[in-house]
Amino acid sequence: MKTQVVPAPVPDSAAATPGTFQSLSAAERLARRGLRGLLALQAVRTVLRLGFAATAAMAAGRLVMGETVDPWLVAGMIGMLATACLAGFAAERVQASAENAVSTRLRALAGERLGKMPARQLQSLSTGALIVSMQRHPESIAALVVGHRAATAMMAAGPLLAAIALCFVSWQAALLVICLTPVMILFFALVGNAIRRRADAQERAFGRLAGQFADRVRTLPTILANHATASEEAKLGRRLEGYAGETIGLLRIAFANAGIIDFFASLSIAILAIFLGLGHLKLATIPGFSNLELWQSLFILMIAPEYFAPFRRFSEQYHAKAEGLAAAAALDRLLDAAPVTACPLPVLDRLRLTLPAHGLVAIVGPSGSGKSTLLRRLAGLEPGAMPAPGTRLLAAEEIAWVSTDAYVPEGTLAEAISWNGGALDRSRLEHAARAIGLLDDALLPGGLDARLDKGGANLSGGQRLRIAVARAQLSGRTVLADEPTAKLDRATAEAVRRMLIGISGARLVVVATHDRDLAAAADLVVDLTRDDTVEVAA
Template sequence: MSGETTAMRRGTLLALAEASTVIGFAWGLSHLVTDLWAGPRTLASLALPAAVVVVSLILRAGLGWAAQTLNLRVARRVARDLRLSITARALEGRIDALGQRRRLNALFEDSEALEGYYARFHQADMQARLLPVTVLIVIAFQSWVCALILGLTLIPFVAMMAVLGLSSADESRRQLDALSRLSNLLLDRIRALPVILAFGDGPRQIKAVGDAAVQVADSTLRVLRIAFVTSAVLEFFSALAVALIAVYCGFYLLGDLPFPPLEDLRLETAFFVLALCPEVYAPMRRLAAAYHDRQSAMAAAERLMAIEIAPAIVAAPRLSAAPRIDYDNVTIGFADDPDHKIGPVRFCCQPGSVTCLTGPTGSGKSTLLRRILAAEGENIRVNGMAVGRDHDVADQIAYVSQSPPLIAGTLADNLRLGNREATDEMLQSAIRRTGLAPAIASRPDGLNTVLDDRGSGISGGERRRIGLARALLRPAHILLLDEPTADLDIDSETAVLALLPELFRGRTVILTSHAERVMALADQVVAL
């Protein structure tokens, strides 16, 4: 972040320099107008104030463009780095992606909100803090009465802006929450679309999405209402300040003040002060326009900070052969149901052996099987070493679930999830050994066939074979298989069973099943 901090400082300095050119512009304009008002002047006498006006305008445009460009680059870099950082931690297993799915789904919306803060609000905030005071000091040197009038109009303005700002923060938080709910609802319903259509539940789901969209619209309108009120308050006090200064200067120059003059004020000075007056409120006007970005960013930051990130995982030393695995009185609890527990379970897997966990549905077979992938305090040991975040073996395990997940990409991409370094020869060998060759040959694009994340067009047996091929490709000495033949027809089951002995070779295997033909392959069966 040091590079971004330096760039933000540069952007702030550019923004302050750009806004400071208004003083030069006001000076040049006041001298140009008063010289013309005084009578005929030569072009040479008008050259200096005219040049100051032109140069000030050019500098203001150039510095403003440079500041906005720099801040926008910083904002995009911050949002990109944040997304990559959180995504990397999720892929490292340091974030419970399932338990915090809704927060992760809103990652891109929340990072976009931070982008608005860095791109617009930060610059406007610095200008609003420094420029009004700077302009007031310059005006005070010319007319302390005008500076006093401006200062007095700022007091009620600041008070009202503070009240509106607090209201805006609450509404922005509600708006982001409503937007997140709508986003998650849409994502969930799109994923479940085949089920919704199959059961004819479309009208009810349309109403649910419509209600969520109405909530987003209502919260957005409330935020906009506050923004409009803020803008009206700002314009009122800005116009009031300029009007009071204009009235004071006009009556002074006409000699019609209802009280004795308190200072010496000339036309040139009066015009200079009047030209600068709007610049006291101009930075605040820009701040008010960008204030919603701040409120959205604060609400987004709260949500991002709520993402729980576990300590870094320390990988265990590489296994050189099939290991011994011990489940020693392992008990698994559930945070959302404290009364429900699995275990205690105790068994030992000898190096290179096959252990089958069996039991009725709901007995915890799959949960126990997967626990070695992310053990947290349970007494699971590999070669005598307790498995945990400081001794993690997940990257040395080949795991085949009941329904192997697929990613949006080609068939080759999905197979290489087992081993990113797999060569084409290794890929073809795994395809041949798992019987995937006919399924791939039947598709016009072969391994380049593009799949979606639901695996549309892939049968259950083909999906299971893809999972087995990944396991073959993965250089791991531990193999976990979850119900390898569940929901398969007899021919597919027979084909999968024929593949398993080769898959077991050189590995310590734990699998779950209640099928007699699978249990027959095991060296020991653990009943739950």
């Protein structure tokens, strides 16, 4: 019979759209606890190093002047040095652990986000960009929110503590080193933009390299068949050289930044040494630098490097900030990409279709008419108006999906067939595998014990499809099959037809197919056309 399609309610797609993915905000929340512990240890280390500098200066000054060095002074100096080293070691361990925890959890959140994506959108993502985002980006973001944030906080606290310590001996010396601070901050601001631009360029270059490499791995058989190995190798080489150039450019700026910090630190220490030397030699009277005891001068010279050390550590972490921000932006763009919509198919949005409780339903029609789209809507894999409002929705039930891209776990053939199906008797597994021709496949030696690579990498599309059919036969669920007999030889296609028809005797089986023999065996045929009518033949 010919049925005129009528309007059906269209669900609010906006309501089903998840919120934006903000990787940087999520990472900052995850890093709070570890960051607090890291900052506490770094602050303790700074205080201990300042204490060591004070005791070492006093001991050295007394030793040079021929005075007695008290044992408690030596013991205190060695104790504070050892404790500072232990605090530094603990801080490094805490930082590594915190960054690992943040990157691991962020990677899990990104995986959850990918799991919620519609199938069409997930398939549209670049394989290379996806690999980079799941492996590289979480680590770069973790280094930003832990290592760089800690360096930023200590750049404020460390110099402040050192300046306070200097004030106990000479506030003029403290003022001198403080006066050089605005110059370094100005330099950070000037260099920051250049580092960010380089980091963005490096991230784009790496994404292009990863994408091209993943594409060439996927098409390697075609490349080998066309003897195009040399040309493709040259293309990858150019991509690699571009990425290496961007990386060297970023490191060059980072090293220059660290060199400038060392220059200012050395300059300040040299000025302090000159002023202190002139004061001790009585060649000049400089307030705050004359009439000091030797240990006080040594203390000033030992504290000055501690004042500039946090700036140097911050400069070493500055490229981590640029890389982390670029990684966060790239990860957010990937996970917040606009949904990929299928070509408008009004006939599907207005279709009313009542599905039986069991039997074989065949969805037929020319390519592009919406067969696979309708099947994905029935499975809840793609948003859109659901057929037959008010009737039984397949998306609310357990569904066995059959296609050439069905999931295959690593392990044995038996484990692949029984995946997600609970404990199954081996005799049932053998019966299902033999009925679909898997036990007679010469490329799967070992029967049910044949080893399968991760993701079914050593399987053909037909083998993967037959595993999905056998799994569906044993699952007891409603079966949705997308082109189950396409690209199969005659004998294998006939075995698939027999099994699907056998399943339909007790359960509902819905197939999207061009197979005329399979459609002829259907209890209900939905013939999609490009006009405003749909043929539904029982």
